[in-house]
Amino acid sequence: MEPTGRALVTGATSGIGAAFARRLAHEGYDLILVARDAERLASVAGVLRADTGRSVEVLASDVGTPEGCDAVAARLGDVDLLVNNAGFSLGRTFLESSVAAEEELLRVNVHAVMRLTLAALPGMVHRGHGGIVNVSSVAGFASMQPGSTYPATKAWVTNFSESIAGAVAHLGVRVTALCPGYTRTEFHARAGIDMSRTPDWMWLDADAVVREGLRDLRRGRPVSVPGLRYKVVVWGVRHLPRRLIRRISRDVRGRIGRPSPGDRA
Structure with a gap:
């Protein structure tokens, strides 16, 4: 994969998305940044232009939304x-949720990933190079958040990415599912999930997550799990008895509050 070119990042104004934008701009990529907040986008873009040229x-x-996805x-x-x-993620259990909220979750976490991957691949295949990073989660390796449908959406992202990676690797295109654990971003606060009881050792740094994810993409790894601690966690959820995983998950999940409807990144 070429070291520079043009990169498009969705959810680019905060957290892992903003960290990707910073890293890629410093690596020499020209950027297309996508997010809902036009004012915040303009601010992030201005800083990156000034810092990197x-x-x-x-x-x-x-x-x-269909219109938004089509535009990207x-x-x-x-x-x-x-x-x-x-x-x-939704800051409520499935029993407290609504059809509208669950469908919005699927449109953003699942449908948009499929739609944009399918839009990007033909050009990459034609040119014989390119890369796609689909940001998934360690949560997708098991039902680690009782009552939440978020892990199910991320299980789809990881499985989908592995499948597509195997289909296009021989064509010069690399696809990686980036599966971080808890990362210090606005993500949980936006979802109304209280993470105050989560130990410090479980938190990752967004810049470190991005660095490891890009390294694994360039090494041709279809799944990237940043941080040794979470590699151990993933090994555990894949090999430990499911009953034990369910018991552990009740202790490590943040407590759910009640955010305003539609509050998302």
């Missing part, structure tokens, strides 16, 4: 690296 285009769009898909024809980072 790279071209930074902004696209204020909501990938949770239309910009992917000449993109060398796609980062599907936009995503969110």
